[in-house]
Amino acid sequence: MKKLFYSIYNRLGFHSTALLGVLIGLSIIMRFRSPYFLTWFNFEILFMGFILEAIMAIGMTLVIISGGIDLSVSSVLPFSAILTGLLITAGVPVALAVGITLLAALSVGMINATLKIVLDVHPFIATLAMMLTVRGLAVAMSGGQSISGFPAEFAFLGQGYIFGIPVPILIFIILAVGLGTLLRHHKFFQQIYFIGYDSKAARVSGINVTLMNYFVFGLSSLLAGLAGIIAASQYGTAHNSFAIGAELKVIAAVVIGGTNIVRGGEGNMFGTVLGVLFMAIVFNAFAMSGIDTYWQEIVNGIMLLVAIFMVEAARKRQNRLALG
Amino acid sequence: MGALLELSNIDKSFHENRVLKSVNISFMAGEVHAIVGENGAGKSTLMKIIGGIYRRDTGELKLEGTPVNVDSPIDAMNHGISLVHQELSLADNRTVAQNIFCNREPTNRLGFIKWSELYRMAQDLFDDMAVDIHPKSLAGSLNVARQQLVEIAKALSLNARIIIMDEPTSSLSEQEVDSLYGIVERLRDRGVTVVFISHKLTEVFRVADRITVLRDGELIGTLPTADTSSSEIIRMMVGRNIEDLYPPKTKEVGDALMDVKDLGFRNQFSDISFTVKRGEILGLAGLVGAQRSESMLALFGAAPKTSGTVEVHGKPITIKSPRDAIAAGICYLTEDRRSKGLFQTMTVSWNIVVTSLKKILATGSFYQGRKRQDAVSRLMESLDINPRRPENWVQNLSGGNQQKVLLGKWLFAEPEILIVDEPTRGVDVGAKSQIHLALRELVTTGIGVVVISSEQPEIVGLCDRVLVFKEGRITAELSGDEVTQEEIVKYATV
Numbered sequence: 036m037k038k039l040f041y042s043i044y045n046r047l048g049f050h051s052t053a054l055l056g057v058l059i060g061l062s063i064i065m066r067f068r069s070p071y072f073l074t075w076f077n078f079e080i081l082f083m084g085f086i087l088e089a090i091m092a093i094g095m096t097l098v099i100i101s102g103g104i105d106l107s108v109s110s111v112l113p114f115s116a117i118l119t120g121l122l123i124t125a126g127v128p129v130a131l132a133v134g135i136t137l138l139a140a141l142s143v144g145m146i147n148a149t150l151k152i153v154l155d156v157h158p159f160i161a162t163l164a165m166m167l168t169v170r171g172l173a174v175a176m177s178g179g180q181s182i183s184g185f186p187a188e189f190a191f192l193g194q195g196y197i198f199g200i201p202v203p204i205l206i207f208i209i210l211a212v213g214l215g216t217l218l219r220h221h222k223f224f225q226q227i228y229f230i231g232y233d234s235k236a237a238r239v240s241g242i243n244v245t246l247m248n249y250f251v252f253g254l255s256s257l258l259a260g261l262a263g264i265i266a267a268s269q270y271g272t273a274h275n276s277f278a279i280g281a282e283l284k285v286i287a288a289v290v291i292g293g294t295n296i297v298r299g300g301e302g303n304m305f306g307t308v309l310g311v312l313f314m315a316i317v318f319n320a321f322a323m324s325g326i327d328t329y330w331q332e333i334v335n336g337i338m339l340l341v342a343i344f345m346v347e348a349a350r351k352r353q354n355r356l357a358l359g
Numbered sequence: 360m361g362a363l364l365e366l367s368n369i370d371k372s373f374h375e376n377r378v379l380k381s382v383n384i385s386f387m388a389g390e391v392h393a394i395v396g397e398n399g400a401g402k403s404t405l406m407k408i409i410g411g412i413y414r415r416d417t418g419e420l421k422l423e424g425t426p427v428n429v430d431s432p433i434d435a436m437n438h439g440i441s442l443v444h445q446e447l448s449l450a451d452n453r454t455v456a457q458n459i460f461c462n463r464e465p466t467n468r469l470g471f472i473k474w475s476e477l478y479r480m481a482q483d484l485f486d487d488m489a490v491d492i493h494p495k496s497l498a499g500s501l502n503v504a505r506q507q508l509v510e511i512a513k514a515l516s517l518n519a520r521i522i523i524m525d526e527p528t529s530s531l532s533e534q535e536v537d538s539l540y541g542i543v544e545r546l547r548d549r550g551v552t553v554v555f556i557s558h559k560l561t562e563v564f565r566v567a568d569r570i571t572v573l574r575d576g577e578l579i580g581t582l583p584t585a586d587t588s589s590s591e592i593i594r595m596m597v598g599r600n601i602e603d604l605y606p607p608k609t610k611e612v613g614d615a616l617m618d619v620k621d622l623g624f625r626n627q628f629s630d631i632s633f634t635v636k637r638g639e640i641l642g643l644a645g646l647v648g649a650q651r652s653e654s655m656l657a658l659f660g661a662a663p664k665t666s667g668t669v670e671v672h673g674k675p676i677t678i679k680s681p682r683d684a685i686a687a688g689i690c691y692l693t694e695d696r697r698s699k700g701l702f703q704t705m706t707v708s709w710n711i712v713v714t715s716l717k718k719i720l721a722t723g724s725f726y727q728g729r730k731r732q733d734a735v736s737r738l739m740e741s742l743d744i745n746p747r748r749p750e751n752w753v754q755n756l757s758g759g760n761q762q763k764v765l766l767g768k769w770l771f772a773e774p775e776i777l778i779v780d781e782p783t784r785g786v787d788v789g790a791k792s793q794i795h796l797a798l799r800e801l802v803t804t805g806i807g808v809v810v811i812s813s814e815q816p817e818i819v820g821l822c823d824r825v826l827v828f829k830e831g832r833i834t835a836e837l838s839g840d841e842v843t844q845e846e847i848v849k850y851a852t853v
């Protein structure tokens with residue numbers, strides 16, 4: 036048992052181990068409050084409740100490690116949902132509609148990166164402006180109306196199952212494992228850490244900082260676009276009010292996962308997966324615990340505060356170990 | 360033997376300030392070449408030109424006889440020139456090996472990093488240097504000395520033939536210095552040229568084959584270490600007459616204003632005891648890193664201290680924060696005016712009054728605009744702050760005028776003891792003597808001034824009495840005729 040703990044600890048580091056411990060503890064507590072908590076059925080519900088944010092968190096992790104931030108994801112989502120919806124209801128084949136939508140979403144990321152690199156606008160401001168603009172675009176395109184009436188084949192993406200696993204969760208797993216592995220072991224992806232830590236020093240080392248910025252912002256928007264398509268498919272409708280405020284939940288999940296938002300160059304995908312699970316449980320747990328829904332947001336806020344505090348404590352501990 | 364790298368007629372100016380004046384210097388293959396000179400002599404600028412961080416204005420660089428252009432650090436790297444920075448820039452939570460081979464990692468065909476090979480390559484480098492650093496440790500977990508070794512390993516991995524180090528030992532312990540110079544010697548034996556800047560003459564004489572002295576941007580001479588002595592080098596570093604530029608010194612010194620005893624912080628600085636008297640300018644001389652600013656900031660309550668008592672007018676006072684110090688009449692004019700001293704995007708007027716807002720209050724805690732305007736325009740007049748527009752943003756002023764605003768801010772507070780840290784850094788000659796004059800006029804009104812300066816001519820020309828700091832301790836107190844650059848350099852370095 037002790038051996039197992041240390042092998043986990045050595046692989047994951049202090050922060051992820053602690054977070055894993057908290058998740059297990061939280062699950063056990065919830066198990067006592069509700070016998071249904073630790074069932075596959077409930078896991079599916081709680082994870083599907085956070086799946087759109089989870090997919091966006093993957094891209095956000097890369098953006099934050101690179102020293103940036105992307106607020107525009109929460110608007111790219113409804114924009115993409117509406118665009119796919121409009122295309123499909125206009126008779127465009129599903130595959131083509133999805134392709135066009137992903138390209139449109141990608142272009143938002145290209146604009147974000149251009150604003151940052153070429154015009155030297157801080158990504159917080161640049162993506163905030165894009166967040167407002169793109170949400171406005173979604174409203175204008177839909178005329179404020181819901182768009183629905185999609186063919187059955189489109190529903191598979193958001194509602195279907197493969198091997199008993201919901202398709203969106205499968206997509207998340209593939210993306211998290213795939214991009215997580217690349218981030219850890221691939222030369223191109225490793226450069227994201229160096230530009231996040233010190234972009235000038237990275238440039239001196241011959242890293243193409245501009246390209247890397249286009250890549251991370253592009254990927255973030257692309258995944259937000261994918262989340263939008265999944266949302267349209269899952270709900271069978273698309274509306275411009277999707278995902279309002281989601282960007283902050285996404286950022287919270289990434290930060291709880293141990294990615295450093297103050298200074299880039301620190302973080303990993305496994306942490307983000309844990310952060311996503313934490314958020315999913317927190318937002319689900321209280322639905323099951325019977326706590327008055329009016330109190331839910333307060334409790335959620337406090338839980339976030341506790342989690343963030345824990346992250347900072349872990350970081351301080353790590354720094355102290357490094358110095359000592 | 361021909362020179363490996365030859366620089367001829369190198370000129371470099373920043374704005375109007377000529378930092379290097381037709382410098383000619385050559386570096387042989389496999390030599391250790393020390394560059395010495397006072398602060399502001401142009402050493403770092405010269406090194407940055409070689410390393411491709413600055414571009415020369417005029418002049419020529421020749422590598423093994425062929426003219427080359429070194430316009431970027433990457434250019435320099437391609438020519439086998441590596442600069443080990445004073446401020447290191449390793450990515451803290453990447454491994455040592457990753458930092459060394461950043462963007463040059465061995466990969467398979469799909470671009471995945473071959474970790475075992477990467478770590479082996481780093482291990483080979485360290486074995487070669489005979490240093491004991493684990494390639495898998497995180498760069499951030501190493502101390503500065505070891506981070507420096509990682510930077511050197513990086514330079515070697517790039518097949519550097521010339522390695523430039525800017526004050527490599529400034530933050531190392533004695534043992535670390537020894538091991539660093541051991542490595543420098545091994546590099547030399549393998550034919551690598553090592554160029555380093557140092558303020559510590561004992562070290563220079565220990566490891567350098569040749570020494571080049573720079574002064575005010577001019578190359579004074581390059582001498583083989585064997586043919587020279589530290590007194591000759593000091594003379595070459597100092598040699599000039601500037602006394603006439605300074606206002607005459609005080610004849611009469613009043614009674615004690617402030618007594619400081621046993622000021623210390625851990626092992627950073629200790630036993631700092633001195634007295635500041637009415638009507639005198641007390642200078643704190645020493646090298647960068649001698650803990651002068653740190654100890655004075657501790658006195659002022661802006662940095663931690665672990666021991667020390669302060670008496671003002673014979674009464675003991677407790678200083679826990681700058682507020683306490685200001686209340687006791689002690690003011691501190693910071694060295695770093697951009698980040699700590701001035702509000703860059705506020706007006707000159709507000710910057711001057713900010714420390715003593717009470718003085719411009721009318722009845723009922725409202726600010727009285729006219730009081731502020733009167734006081735500010737009086738100060739701007741007497742300090743000759745240009746342009747004389749109180750509503751200008753500070754960031755739009757030249758360095759010299761910003762420094763005068765900073766001085767004005769503390770004059771407005773009417774301190775009894777004024778500590779000024781590098782009062783004329785980055786300031787042109789004209790503004791410099793205006794600031795000197797203002798300080799001299801100040802002490803005639805009966806206050807005490809403490810000047811921290813790394814420019815020895817300034818200390819010698821301006822101060823009535825001088826304390827020499829070395830590595831966190833006062834090594835000498837000089838007054839009257841003893842205040843000479845030779846004496847200061849002697850106590851600060853040897």
